[in-house]
Amino acid sequence: MTEFPKLLMVLGGILLFIGLFMQVVGRLPGDIVVKKGNFTFFFPIVTCIVISLLLTFIFSFLGRFK
Template sequence: MTELPKLLMVLGGLLLAAGFIMHFVGRLPGDILFKKGNTTFYFPIVTSIIISIVLSVLFSIFGRFR
């Protein structure tokens, strides 16, 4: 039961760090952006893939400690 708050703090810190990085780095090459008139469609596919890989590695590392 005492591990859950620690895990939530670590995940929160990682999300905060990822938010700062994404804010300052901006759009990655490979992200899809369509602008036509007043309509804008943005799909961050490369960003999603990178976040997925990082989370998979982190969860596999944390899973080994259980």
């Protein structure tokens, strides 16, 4: 039962880091924005790739300590 609180703290820290990252970076070059009239479609493709790479690195790093 002592592993669950540690896991929650690590996940909380990761989410905090992602939130701060999103606030600082915002929209990266390469993100898709389509504006037509009063409709705006935003798809953060580059941001998703960067977050995916970061999470892959973090989880592979954490996986080595099992």
